[in-house]
Amino acid sequence: MKKLVVRKLEPIKTSANADC
Amino acid sequence: MAVNTAESVVTVRPFVSTVDGSDVIIGDTDRKVYLAIPAEGLDILNALAEGRTIAETARIYERKHGEPVDVEDFVAVLADEGFVTRGGEPEAATEPAHQHAHRTVKRWSFDWIPPATARRLTGPAVILPGLAVILTAVALVIAEPGLIPGPRVLLFEGGNFAILTVVSVTLAMIGLSLHELAHALAARSVGVSATLGISNLMYVLVAQTDISGIWMASKRARYKAFLAGFFVDAFFGSLLVAFLFATRRNLIDVPNWASLLASAALLTFLVRIGFQFFFYLRTDVYYVIATALNCRNLMSDTERFLSNGIKRLTFRRHKVISQAGIPRREMRKIRAYAAVWVFGRVFGLVALIFTILPMLWVYLEQFVLLAMGEPTRFSSADFATVAVLAALLNGGGLAMWGRNLWRGWRRRRVEDARTLARQAAAAG
Numbered sequence: 001m002k003k004l005v006v007r008k009l010e011p012i013k014t015s016a017n018a019d020c
Numbered sequence: 021m022a023v024n025t026a027e028s029v030v031t032v033r034p035f036v037s038t039v040d041g042s043d044v045i046i047g048d049t050d051r052k053v054y055l056a057i058p059a060e061g062l063d064i065l066n067a068l069a070e071g072r073t074i075a076e077t078a079r080i081y082e083r084k085h086g087e088p089v090d091v092e093d094f095v096a097v098l099a100d101e102g103f104v105t106r107g108g109e110p111e112a113a114t115e116p117a118h119q120h121a122h123r124t125v126k127r128w129s130f131d132w133i134p135p136a137t138a139r140r141l142t143g144p145a146v147i148l149p150g151l152a153v154i155l156t157a158v159a160l161v162i163a164e165p166g167l168i169p170g171p172r173v174l175l176f177e178g179g180n181f182a183i184l185t186v187v188s189v190t191l192a193m194i195g196l197s198l199h200e201l202a203h204a205l206a207a208r209s210v211g212v213s214a215t216l217g218i219s220n221l222m223y224v225l226v227a228q229t230d231i232s233g234i235w236m237a238s239k240r241a242r243y244k245a246f247l248a249g250f251f252v253d254a255f256f257g258s259l260l261v262a263f264l265f266a267t268r269r270n271l272i273d274v275p276n277w278a279s280l281l282a283s284a285a286l287l288t289f290l291v292r293i294g295f296q297f298f299f300y301l302r303t304d305v306y307y308v309i310a311t312a313l314n315c316r317n318l319m320s321d322t323e324r325f326l327s328n329g330i331k332r333l334t335f336r337r338h339k340v341i342s343q344a345g346i347p348r349r350e351m352r353k354i355r356a357y358a359a360v361w362v363f364g365r366v367f368g369l370v371a372l373i374f375t376i377l378p379m380l381w382v383y384l385e386q387f388v389l390l391a392m393g394e395p396t397r398f399s400s401a402d403f404a405t406v407a408v409l410a411a412l413l414n415g416g417g418l419a420m421w422g423r424n425l426w427r428g429w430r431r432r433r434v435e436d437a438r439t440l441a442r443q444a445a446a447a448g
Contacts (some may be wrong), residue, residue: 001088001089001090002087002088002089002090003089003090003093003094003446004057004058004060004061004064004089004090004093004094005057005058005345006055006056006057006061006094006097006098006101006345007055007056007057007316007317007345007346008053008054008055008101008316008317008320009045009054009055009056009232009235009316009317010302010310010316010317010318010319010320011052011230011232012230012231012232012234012235012307013219013228013229013230013231013232013302014200014203014228014229014231014245014246014249014304014307015219015221015226015227015228015301015302015303015304016196016199016200016226016227016228016249016292016295017196017221017224017225017226017291017292017295018192018193018196018218018224018225018226018227018413018417019224019225019413019414019417
């Protein structure tokens with residue numbers, strides 16, 4: 001029996017460092 | 021876990037969908053959860069949404085495609101991700117359910133920005149003049165390489181150290197807000213929700229904009245959203261380069277503190293641009309690479325690949341989470357990125373142990389002496405300023421890292437147990 005593959009997509013969170 | 025019987029009907033929560041290659045991406049925009057499913061999965065989901073039972077849906081599929089499909093397993097996975105609720109079960113949670121458990125302190129929404137305004141602000145009328153400014157600055161730096169500041173500029177020699185440090189940190193915070201606003205504007209220009217929060221990448225404290233909905237947009241729109249931060253950093257950095265060039269050539273006459281401050285501000289823009297290239301973390305360059313490689317979740321898949329490897333080495337094969345659903349071509353990319361992941365983590369830890377912790381130790385020691393009423397270096401305004409800032413920014417990053425590692429580990433344990441149970445059920 002065929003199984004359908006479900007893939008969770010990654011969260012997209014852009015970052016900027018605050019420690020410069 | 022409730023069992024779906026073939027005759028049961030499920031409730032499909034509202035979702036959005038878009039075609040992406042041979043897959044369909046479905047999303048719950050409220051919870052910011054996005055899944056890639058085979059195109060025929062959308063037919064199944066639509067049939068279920070019309071109120072057909074699981075068995076009816078399976079029959080429709082078999083008639084259309086000529087082979088039977090495991091609808092119950094498909095529904096079980098979608099239920100775990102909150103896209104369907106089964107009869108008699110409470111409504112799925114409505115909190116965002118990122119598997120990364122990367123909690124942020126609080127989030128502010130950019131969704132009040134109308135897409136039309138965002139489109140104008142991220143359109144060619146802004147980008148082309150901006151690129152001209154950036155190219156001009158590059159030419160100036162080539163003509164005069166001394167314009168690029170070294171770390172010494174942060175000593176503010178010949179200026180009031182404490183005041184200039186506080187002002188330049190303030191400028192850095194404004195710069196970082198502009199960087200994140202740029203990502204948010206690019207997302208809003210295609211109607212995608214954007215929320216700002218504070219989080220960490222390893223031990224680095226970061227401002228973070230969640231634009232997960234960009235999965236529903238074209239690849240071109242995704243690249244634009246990832247590169248928008250670079251664009252504003254390069255643009256404002258270029259204005260500072262032009263200012264410094266003019267002062268060095270005596271084209272304009274400014275007080276010493278102004279050029280000291282401009283050099284320090286330029287350094288923070290350059291450091292922010294440089295940080296994005298640490299692509300072993302989820303930085304802008306990481307997202308560009310992951311998108312170019314067509315990876316669905318390069319970071320988490322890599323972490324799972326590595327943890328599976330450790331489980332195999334430590335004779336816990338029964339705990340391995342199957343990655344059989346990942347296409348072979350993508351698995352090759354994951355294996356290659358695993359080397360980057362490991363090397364990057366080692367590099368980050370070495371930097372932490374040999375530079376950041378010794379520096380924080382110096383400050384911590386003085387804080388302890390102060391608390392004990394001993395004489396300290398805090399009598400110097402310069403030392404006090406830097407100590408407080410370093411403790412807040414670096415200490416904040418470390419504390420958040422520790423908290424998120426713990427939460428992520430706990431959440432992964434729960435999710436792995438659920439996945440293993442499903443694997444066992446599917447194999448049995």
